[in-house]
Amino acid sequence: MNVTSIAYQPLTITAPTSERQQSTGLLLPQGMDRTHDAATGFATDLTLRLQTQADQSENDTSDLASALINSVDFIGDQFGPDAATAAMGIVYSRIGEGEITEDALGKGLLDVIRFMDRNFGFEGGDKVIAQFNGELNDALNSYFDNGLSEKFYAGTPESGTIVQAVPELIQQVQNTFGDEIAQSVADIIEGNLESGLTMTNLRKGIAQAKNHLARNGEPGAASVLAHAAQGIMDGLSPESAATTKGVTLDIAV
Structure with a gap:
């Protein structure tokens, strides 16, 4: 070539x-x-x-x-x-x-x-x-x-909506509760997205992050995460989150 x-x-x-x-x-x-x-x-x-x-x-x-x-x-x-x-x-x-x-x-x-x-x-x-x-x-x-860790991931143009949404979600937590809590949320969500940029993995990561915050005495952060996540999830469709091998995208989490 x-x-x-x-x-x-x-x-x-x-x-x-x-x-x-x-x-x-x-x-x-x-x-x-x-x-x-x-x-x-x-x-x-x-x-x-x-x-x-x-x-x-x-x-x-x-x-x-x-x-x-x-x-x-x-x-x-x-x-x-x-x-x-x-x-x-x-x-x-x-x-x-x-x-x-x-x-x-x-x-x-x-x-x-x-x-x-x-x-x-x-x-x-x-x-x-x-x-x-x-x-x-x-x-x-x-x-x-910038207080957060960033990596490159593989995905498709359809999964780009998830890629764009996750940094916004983390940023809202970071703005209110600081780098440490935001990083813990980012790590949990990132871990779930390692196997694919799918709605299922995103939902799982958000749920685990909310539970983690609630268990560790951060109910306010859990509430902010839940509210932000609801708005973001409402803007995503299963079709836009389908993932196969393809164009590479990066997730800033």
Whole structure:
């Protein structure tokens, strides 16, 4: 399969401004022996941009830079330098030239997984999911420090409604009761969704989370969760929650 002809041209990609290109040397080369250099330039550019942002200037970017390099190297090693080049371009197309947010960067990585699914099959997408959910996932969560753990999951466009609903549910609990309680709810729901993004698993996870909160002296949190969950569940249909192997989606829980 010729990855380079599908969606992401040109294959020589530069940083969004000529000034950054000059400082990082980010001209993506051809050939496996140069993929690492391109990955290093890519990670350097992103982390330099993060360091100039007022809300992120004091955060250490070294772990994130290393994880980005290793992930691009992994794609190059497993699928070839053209795929690695495309992956970097995909992320750039999502984050643009403005401030780099956790949401934009996460969506860029999700776009990479979807690209791998389309061009290398679900097995290829699964390999990249596993890679992203390791060192890179840890580095992203640590760097942006939002109090919650995030992972990438496999699903279909139909299961996207569940994927979009769960973060909203967790956020409502977090806003009222803080990170610790929100994380406990997230862990329980996440555990139930591991086996599939289905309404049955979501209902089971919510029920277990409510029982956990009630048993541990948090009836107020259990009530908030129940109220929020009811509104969310009313907006989901069994048809929209059907899940089979397919497009990859991420759940921020």
